[in-house]
Amino acid sequence: MENKRHSELAELSNTSFFRFTKNILINYSALIIFVFLFVFASILSPEFLTIRNLLNILWGISVLGIIAIGQTVLMITGNFDMSVAYIVGLSGITTVMLQIHGASLFLSVAGGLLAGIAVGALNGLIIIFTNANAFLITLGTSSLVYSINLILTHAKTWYATNESFLILGRGKFHGTIHYSVLIFFFMALIIEFILRNTILGRSLFSIGLNIKASKFSGIKVNNIKFGAYLFCGFCAALAGLVMTARTGSTVANAGVGLEFDSLIVSVLGGTSLSGGRGGTLRTIVGILILGLINNLLILLNVQYEAQQIAKGLIFLIVVCADGILDTIRR
Amino acid sequence: MINKIKQTVLQQNVILLFLFLLIFFGITKGNLFLNSRNLQNIARQISFDIPLGMALTSVLIVGGIDLSIGSVMSMAAALTIRFQTHGTYLAVIVALLFGICIGVINGLLVTKGKVVPFIATLGSMTLVKGIMLTYTKQRSFAGIDEDFTFWGDGSLFKIIPTPFIIVFFVALILHIILKYTSFGRDIYAIGGNSEAAFNAGINVDKNKIIAYTISGFLAALSGVLLASRLNSSSTQIGLDSVNWAIASAIIGGARMSGGRGSIFGTLLGVASLGMLNNGMNLVGIQTYYQIGIRALILLTVVISDAISETRVQKTLQLQSYGNRI
Numbered sequence: 018m019e020n021k022r023h024s025e026l027a028e029l030s031n032t033s034f035f036r037f038t039k040n041i042l043i044n045y046s047a048l049i050i051f052v053f054l055f056v057f058a059s060i061l062s063p064e065f066l067t068i069r070n071l072l073n074i075l076w077g078i079s080v081l082g083i084i085a086i087g088q089t090v091l092m093i094t095g096n097f098d099m100s101v102a103y104i105v106g107l108s109g110i111t112t113v114m115l116q117i118h119g120a121s122l123f124l125s126v127a128g129g130l131l132a133g134i135a136v137g138a139l140n141g142l143i144i145i146f147t148n149a150n151a152f153l154i155t156l157g158t159s160s161l162v163y164s165i166n167l168i169l170t171h172a173k174t175w176y177a178t179n180e181s182f183l184i185l186g187r188g189k190f191h192g193t194i195h196y197s198v199l200i201f202f203f204m205a206l207i208i209e210f211i212l213r214n215t216i217l218g219r220s221l222f223s224i225g226l227n228i229k230a231s232k233f234s235g236i237k238v239n240n241i242k243f244g245a246y247l248f249c250g251f252c253a254a255l256a257g258l259v260m261t262a263r264t265g266s267t268v269a270n271a272g273v274g275l276e277f278d279s280l281i282v283s284v285l286g287g288t289s290l291s292g293g294r295g296g297t298l299r300t301i302v303g304i305l306i307l308g309l310i311n312n313l314l315i316l317l318n319v320q321y322e323a324q325q326i327a328k329g330l331i332f333l334i335v336v337c338a339d340g341i342l343d344t345i346r347r
Numbered sequence: 348m349i350n351k352i353k354q355t356v357l358q359q360n361v362i363l364l365f366l367f368l369l370i371f372f373g374i375t376k377g378n379l380f381l382n383s384r385n386l387q388n389i390a391r392q393i394s395f396d397i398p399l400g401m402a403l404t405s406v407l408i409v410g411g412i413d414l415s416i417g418s419v420m421s422m423a424a425a426l427t428i429r430f431q432t433h434g435t436y437l438a439v440i441v442a443l444l445f446g447i448c449i450g451v452i453n454g455l456l457v458t459k460g461k462v463v464p465f466i467a468t469l470g471s472m473t474l475v476k477g478i479m480l481t482y483t484k485q486r487s488f489a490g491i492d493e494d495f496t497f498w499g500d501g502s503l504f505k506i507i508p509t510p511f512i513i514v515f516f517v518a519l520i521l522h523i524i525l526k527y528t529s530f531g532r533d534i535y536a537i538g539g540n541s542e543a544a545f546n547a548g549i550n551v552d553k554n555k556i557i558a559y560t561i562s563g564f565l566a567a568l569s570g571v572l573l574a575s576r577l578n579s580s581s582t583q584i585g586l587d588s589v590n591w592a593i594a595s596a597i598i599g600g601a602r603m604s605g606g607r608g609s610i611f612g613t614l615l616g617v618a619s620l621g622m623l624n625n626g627m628n629l630v631g632i633q634t635y636y637q638i639g640i641r642a643l644i645l646l647t648v649v650i651s652d653a654i655s656e657t658r659v660q661k662t663l664q665l666q667s668y669g670n671r672i
Contacts (some may be wrong), residue, residue: 143646149653150603152412156590157646164639174636205600277469290463322485325477333456333470340461 047302049287050331054309062316070236070312071202072194076309079197080105080256081278082301086204087252088279089300091245093212095225095292096144096151098246100136101253101279106166108133108254111260114169116178116344125179129261130254136162141243159276166269176266197259205297212296221245225292241247261299266320272314281308281332287339306331360648361599369621372626379629387508388618390473394510400599400613401521402565405535406597408525409558410538410605411457411464416566416592417585419446423570425479427489428580432501435492442574443567449475450563454556455458472589483582490578500575502601517568521561522610523568534558594645595620602652623670 058065084101085194091097114127120128136158143154177183188196209225212218232238249297260266280290286303290294310331314324373379379385399416406413423442449471456467473527490496501509501668525531533554536544545551569588576578599616601608620641 114452144651147650147653148657149649153593153597153603153649156593157642157649160590160638160642161646164635164637167635167638168633207564224661277473278467278471280466281473284466288467319485322477326474326479327477329470329472329474329477331474331636333467334463335465336470337460 019295026068038275045287046335047299050335051302051306054306054313058309058316060314062313065124065313065317070316072198073345074121074305074308074312075198076195077311078304079195080260081275081282081307082304083204083256083259084253084272085199085279085282085300085304086297087249089283089286089288089295089297090208090212090221091249092138092280092283092290093221093225093292093295094242094245095228096242096245097280097290098140098172098249099152099155099276100140100162101256102272102274102276103159103166103270104133104136104250104253105163105257105260105275106267106269107136107162108165108170108257109267109271110175110269112182112261113175113177113267117175122179122182125182126258129258130251133245133250133252133254133257134247135250137246137248138243138251139247139335140193140250144246145239145242152235153211163269169173170267171271172269174266174268177261183265186259186264198252198262200255200259202301204300208297216266217241222293225289225294227293278307285332285335350624359611360651361619364598364644365615365619365622368622368626372622372629376577376626377628380626385625385629387502387506389618389621389625390511391508391576392625393617394508394514396513396571396588396591396595396607396617397518397578397614398565398569398572399588400595401500402562402569403592403596404599404601404608404610404613405521405525405534405558405561405565406464406480407601407603408538408605408608409534409555410636411555411559412468412470412593412603413453413559413562413566414465414589415449415472415475416562416569417452417588418472418479419449419563419566420570420573420588421580421582422475422482423567424574424577424580424584425483425488427571427574428490428578429482429489431495435495439571440572443564444571446563446565446567448563450560450566451556452560453563458552458555459557459629480582483580485582487579490574493578495575496578497575499574500578509575513572514568517565518610525528525535525610530554530557535606538607540606553571553585591641592622594641594652597652598647598648 064070084105088097088101098119108129111132112125115125115128139160140151140155143149144151156248164236184194184196186197190196190199212221217248220231220236223234224238224241226239235248257267257272258273260271282294282303283300284303285306286295286299286301288299288303304325310327311324314327368593399420402413423446426442426445430441450500453468453471456462456471457464460467462470467554497509498513499510503509503512525534531543533549534557536547536549537551537554541551541570570584573584595614596608597603597616598619599608599612599614600611613664623644624637627640632640
């Protein structure tokens, strides 16, 4: 009798242990890869584990990170935005142009952010009212914004005139950590809190999981979707300001490629493209993986071009593993 | 007969767009637009876009998408030029095989790896771009075989551009495959409803892989032809070709939801965009504004289609309510 109970217990703990590890593997695969890469990098390169280098990694990823926060929120609702790349250019251009024409720091920054929010509003309005495919619409607005960027800049480089504006990109908090990194982490934490602990956050997830059910249960689906597009435009615009402040100048295609990169890091972190799953903390992990790979390859003196291969390979491995794990889960 | 023509014209907005652009630029620019030299120019320019449009059409029909065509195109161009030291036609074969390989990989990722097409091809796009940048070390290369330029830059009987003839025949073959073979019927069925197609005994995975392979092959073909035309390769090739390939396929009647689209429609879509580019240049519109105008056309097509789609769905819903009552 005793013996039998014992074996039952063992079996139970065995299965629960099995389930526990399986859960970790499924839900935190990105985190495992990150830890693995981190240890690997520390062993391989003595320069890696210095404060200076680690801070540099963070500084390098902060622009993409700010965009990815907006993209993640949008992806949780089952939408996404391909126009973020040129919004980055547009907000920088608007700000620099306003400064050149003598606007104050506050006014120019507000103008840049408003420009991004306006594009987000355009995306949101079209997609909500016509029910059209988000990918195609944002692809269209993306070229439209690019065309506006080119018309505004005449395909030339423009330089920011306000010295204090540059602090946003180059300044350091107490001389250690860049403001842009702080903005990125601060925003990610706040959004994660909103996603997990508020009605708004739960509504975002519910829209991503089942839009019809959300509508029937009284969630104002259209308002929230519209808000998500506005927020994504805002994030892209903020990233554009940081990027402009960092280099002190801007061009029409400043952010080209960032639309795909922001999708890649969100998906790497574990946010689902079809909606209903994800979070900004996950996106931080995804973006840290990308930053680590780039940094590691530089420290190992691998040529720049190979970084792209590594990025593509790791991305494909993760999404494949995710697809296969997804079938196991069911 | 007249009724049938009326129906097709109304169903396929692209025919209206094509005729409108033809008449518009024909009237405003007259001989400048409608002379044989300019038409040859348009035909040559769109020859490199047609394979890309058809590539997207074949994957859109099965309800997928292929973002990797731009990278594949530039890698194929690089292979065509750099492999010439081993023989020109060997280089072409290697380049086309590369495209086929990437197509198969995309297909496997989507079917066996269970990855969403958008994500899978986003990954292969990044990967192939990395391979291309590593292979070329971000440099441009010049071809060593002058005769090879005939395929992209030459003309048959001094009238018809050779690349146009090649893509025309490829388009004809693809049209026949999609319209008159069981494979064609199967992929339309898969795009329409893949579960129903599976239950009807169609090998969904195999057909999807073939569709992605066709897409990879056509992207590589476009790269080979462009390399032949320029007699050089550059990392700038294919940078925004995905956008315009998608635009021309969508304008031509394909849908992101799958099950729709045709080679004929895509040809007209590519031709419309090509004519628009050429016409805008003749009229003297700045490049900056041209990008915006093309974007507006894409937006208009997508929006008008979405509106008509919701209207159809609403009518269907009302009908089903009626039946219940």
